[in-house]
Amino acid sequence: MQANNNGLLWQYRLVLASVALAFLVVGLGAFTRLVDAGLGCPDWPGCYGHLMWPETNAEKQAAAQLFPDSPVDTQKTWPEMVHRYFAGSLGLLIVAITIFAYRARKSGLDVPMKLPLALIALVTLQAAFGMWTVTLKLLPQVVTAHLLGGFCTLSLLWLLSLRIKYRFTDIKAYQNRGPIKLAFVLLSVVVAQIALGGWVSSNYAALACSDLPTCQGQWWPAVDFAKGFSLNNEIGPNYEGGILGIEARTAIHVAHRLGAIIVTVLSLAFVFRLLQNHFLGSALAFLAVLGFQVGLGLSNVFFALPLAIAVAHNIGGAVLLLVLISIIYKLYKNNQLNESRVV
Structure with a gap:
């Protein structure tokens, strides 16, 4: 029983870390929209062909040749890429949660498995919406769906934390x-x-x-x-x-x-x-x-x-x-x- 509780506790901490990161991603997404940086990078997943964004004059000139209709604006490139990297980190954390849940189940621990799998599917869809947001040039349906997907990801992570928490603690009954x-x-x-x-x-x-x-x-x-x-x-x-x-x-x-x-x-x-x-x-x-x-x-x-x-x-x-x-x-x-x- 003690080993089971310890396993649940570790997964609970990992999920809480994901909830905190998901909050940050939601906030960064809002910030990116509000500063009109949704098209700060005209390509995906990179930014003007860079892993980060063009910084030197030479890189900006090369970017202008590649994307003549999208001049580099560093005030918009960094919010977009920071949001992408935090969103990507959240995806990796969700993958880690799913792997942990699978291994815990194989070891006989009673941990939720369906929610992590649903989160994997959702975060994959979110990545697609992130790409379409750029390639379809902020099509309102896609932008709204991307926002809802972020809220849904956060909600499912929170629900997962509640389910794990009440596996090893008693809920107060009324x-x-x-x-x-x-x-x-x-x-x-x-x-x-x-x-x-x-x-x-x-x-x-x-x-x-x-x-x-x-x-x-x-x-x-x-x-x-x-x-x-x-x-x-x-x-x-x-x-x-x-x-x-x-x-x-x-x-x-x-x-x-x-x-x-x-x-x-x-x-x-x-x-x-x-x-x-x-x-x-x-x-x-x-x-x-x-x-x-x-x-x-x-x-x-x-x-x-x-x-x-x-x-x-x-x-x-x-x-x-x-x-x-x-x-x-x-x-x-x-x-x-x-x-x-x-x-």
Whole structure:
């Protein structure tokens, strides 16, 4: 039993390190988008044919000959390559987790195996999306899918850490059954809102409304939802800076605002249900993160999307998602314990 716990503990530490690295990758991805460095390197996986990026004058001149339509801008090359290298390191760490899990299983240790395999598949897909982000010149669908893939990778790593943690520690049991169905509804709404946030970012619609609570001085400005949410984008144009008109961008921004209202209202209902069922710690933790995230969202509008706050808003969305996943896992385990008592 002691050897089993030691093996789980080592895997748990490795997974936690991956979670921390995944947070960093999500933050770097947001930073890269916000400083318009998504096409800082016109090729993939290198940068102007270099493992890092062109630095000397000779290297920049050679790069200009290879890519005459993409002049070297070192302010954009380094964020892109730093993001790629950290993302690649995360992929290697996930491979290590999978190998560890496989060997542990062969040695008779009870460690999760399906999640590491799913993570291997996901990180491979993420690498493809990273390539398509460059080769398809920031096609909004690809950029948004790449963002969602990053959040999904982080979420699965966190879920894996929870599963391992509760293999060698007991979860606190509550007599009351938690609102698990409402939690899953809220999870789907939060994921949809994150996707909307990605769509706002990939279509450069964050500044379409510069006032609150109105937008462009109106309660309901001119919007074009059909164009704003059309998935028939033409492959070929450079989408850096966005190509949509103001009415389409306004529609995307307004949709994200409405989504934020829905998430907030549903979250408050969820917190109330948690308090009713005496999950005080979970309720307060979720409420604190929600309040912080809403504050960051409002600050993005009030202060015209400052870089630090915009990056923090992306990370805040990830934290909110992980806190919710933690609560769902706790509710699920608690409800299982209550069902076993009834039986």
